[in-house]
Amino acid sequence: MIRLTDVFKVYANGTKALKGVSFTLETGEFAFMVGPSGSGKSSIIKLLTGEIAPTDGQVIVNGYDMEKITMRKMPFLRRTIGVIFQDFRLIDKKSVFENVAFAMRVIGTPNKEIRQRVSYVLELVGLENKVNARPDELSGGEQQRVAIARALVNNPSLIIADEPTGNLDPARSLEILLLLEKINELGTTVLIVTHEKPLVDRLSKRVIAIDGGRIISDGMDGYYNYEVE
Amino acid sequence: MAGELLVTEWTGITTMKSSKNQTGYFLKEGFTSIFAHGLMSFASICIIIAFLMIMGSFILLAVNINSIVGDLENDNIILAYIDEYLSEIEARALERELARTTNVSRVNFITREQAMHSFIGRHDDTDRFADVDPTWFRHRYEIFVEDVALIEYTLQEMRGIYGVERVNANLTIASALVTFRSIVTGVSLVIIAVLLAISLFIMSNTIKLAIYERREEISIMRMVGATNSFIRWPFTIEGFILGSMGALSAFIMIWSVYGFLAGRVYEFENFFINLVPFSNVYVGLFLLFGAIGFGVGVGGSALALNKYLKV
Numbered sequence: 354m355i356r357l358t359d360v361f362k363v364y365a366n367g368t369k370a371l372k373g374v375s376f377t378l379e380t381g382e383f384a385f386m387v388g389p390s391g392s393g394k395s396s397i398i399k400l401l402t403g404e405i406a407p408t409d410g411q412v413i414v415n416g417y418d419m420e421k422i423t424m425r426k427m428p429f430l431r432r433t434i435g436v437i438f439q440d441f442r443l444i445d446k447k448s449v450f451e452n453v454a455f456a457m458r459v460i461g462t463p464n465k466e467i468r469q470r471v472s473y474v475l476e477l478v479g480l481e482n483k484v485n486a487r488p489d490e491l492s493g494g495e496q497q498r499v500a501i502a503r504a505l506v507n508n509p510s511l512i513i514a515d516e517p518t519g520n521l522d523p524a525r526s527l528e529i530l531l532l533l534e535k536i537n538e539l540g541t542t543v544l545i546v547t548h549e550k551p552l553v554d555r556l557s558k559r560v561i562a563i564d565g566g567r568i569i570s571d572g573m574d575g576y577y578n579y580e581v582e
Numbered sequence: 583m584a585g586e587l588l589v590t591e592w593t594g595i596t597t598m599k600s601s602k603n604q605t606g607y608f609l610k611e612g613f614t615s616i617f618a619h620g621l622m623s624f625a626s627i628c629i630i631i632a633f634l635m636i637m638g639s640f641i642l643l644a645v646n647i648n649s650i651v652g653d654l655e656n657d658n659i660i661l662a663y664i665d666e667y668l669s670e671i672e673a674r675a676l677e678r679e680l681a682r683t684t685n686v687s688r689v690n691f692i693t694r695e696q697a698m699h700s701f702i703g704r705h706d707d708t709d710r711f712a713d714v715d716p717t718w719f720r721h722r723y724e725i726f727v728e729d730v731a732l733i734e735y736t737l738q739e740m741r742g743i744y745g746v747e748r749v750n751a752n753l754t755i756a757s758a759l760v761t762f763r764s765i766v767t768g769v770s771l772v773i774i775a776v777l778l779a780i781s782l783f784i785m786s787n788t789i790k791l792a793i794y795e796r797r798e799e800i801s802i803m804r805m806v807g808a809t810n811s812f813i814r815w816p817f818t819i820e821g822f823i824l825g826s827m828g829a830l831s832a833f834i835m836i837w838s839v840y841g842f843l844a845g846r847v848y849e850f851e852n853f854f855i856n857l858v859p860f861s862n863v864y865v866g867l868f869l870l871f872g873a874i875g876f877g878v879g880v881g882g883s884a885l886a887l888n889k890y891l892k893v
Contacts, residue, residue: 432807
């Protein structure tokens with residue numbers, strides 16, 4: 354669950370990235386966030402993942418108040434969030450299995466459980482036959498599915514996808530989107546930041562539009578009062 | 583695609599504890615990183631070896647000087663001559679006071695008669711001393727000191743004791759050695775401090791390079807919820823391995839070099855110095871090298887992590 358209440362973010366160089374942003378994403382919800390470059394989308398993602406703190410206002414993520422959270426507790430918050438990036442951010446020297454297992458290894462999961470869980474998640478994203486492949490042997494869509502598997506493997510209650518289809522062709526983009534929708538149907542809250550109008554239109558979900566650091570539209574069933582690129 | 587397994591059925595993740603396979607992972611990552619930037623790792627080991635070899639040489643030099651000074655302390659006797667008007671009983675009564683003097687390890691009373699016999703015994707033509715009388719000699723004490731460097735203070739203190747007429751000591755060699763020892767100690771400390779700083783700097787740079795090479799991996803670790811200690815461990819282990827390898831290599835080298843030198847010294851039969859056997863110092867030296875290797879390795883990685891990782 355995400356709750357932003359009247360959030361402001363002013364960077365050290367004086368840039369006012371967010372000017373009173375408020376919205377709530379309930380557990381199990383699926384939403385798109387749209388907006389042009391510099392609108393404040395990246396700042397919101399960074400606030401949600403704990404990379405930056407709000408200048409003013411309140412940010413609650415999965416029960417953690419992001420203004421009050423200590424550095425010691427930050428890893429435990431991050432274990433409740435799966436983040437997917439446009440550039441996949443896979444480790445080239447590791448196999449598909451190891452890239453996904455890595456996320457479990459860092460939180461101290463025993464090997465036996467890693468083997469079970471990674472196999473299951475790779476099956477979920479359709480990569481059960483690519484277990485030993487390296488990222489550079491995979492297509493862009495497959496690499497993104499590895500990133501999704503990694504985001505999913507620790508069973509987060511929230512998935513944040515930052516332009517997850519930005520480097521993919523339309524067919525692969527739709528594939529990824531449908532996969533994220535399926536993950537949402539399994540109970541995980543999903544927030545997708547994207548520029549791609551066909552994808553937003555395809556699913557008829559909630560759309561939060563942001564521009565100039567303010568929410569300018571927040572509509573259900575694919576409605577948005579904003580011209581998506 | 584997957585079957586109908588539910589993601590939410592998976593509940594064990596957040597309560598899992600660190601396990602044995604994490605230790606295996608840390609070790610594997612630590613070793614892998616050493617070979618990933620082999621040249622810097624090699625440089626780190628070399629600087630630790632150089633540092634420990636130089637430090638070890640100074641330590642062994644100091645140990646040998648101390649050994650020689652120790653021998654001289656045994657040989658260097660202060661002779662305290664007692665006032666000629668004091669009887670033997672009165673002279674013997676001074677023993678406790680002399681023994682209480684600073685830096686005195688033991689005292690040995692010598693009567694006039696013993697002094698006379700000793701004097702005569704040092705000469706071949708004893709007939710010449712047939713008419714020598716014990717009253718020509720004074721009662722005296724042989725006094726042994728704990729630290730030859732403090733002998734001046736001991737002499738001064740003894741001169742103030744009532745009944746002590748005069749005190750004598752041969753300080754020439756002892757003073758020279760004490761001065762030499764002080765110089766060696768001072769130079770050692772400066773060199774050790776400089777080399778320690780250089781070692782820490784190079785070790786820290788090696789780890790920084792490792793951090794730089796793995797920055798993407800580290801950002802992923804943080805993103806998926808790795809704790810600071812998890813991120814630190816592989817680098818700490820890398821530093822530990824480099825430090826330990828350097829320390830062990832330096833120990834073996836200094837052992838070999840010292841053994842060779844000691845062998846050469848023993849070959850000179852009339853040489854007045856005998857080097858302290860390596861077996862007398864190897865435990866202390868091994869522990870010291872190990873501690874410094876550990877300190878430089880782990881300390882260097884901690885410096886790099888604190889400054890550049892900001893975890």
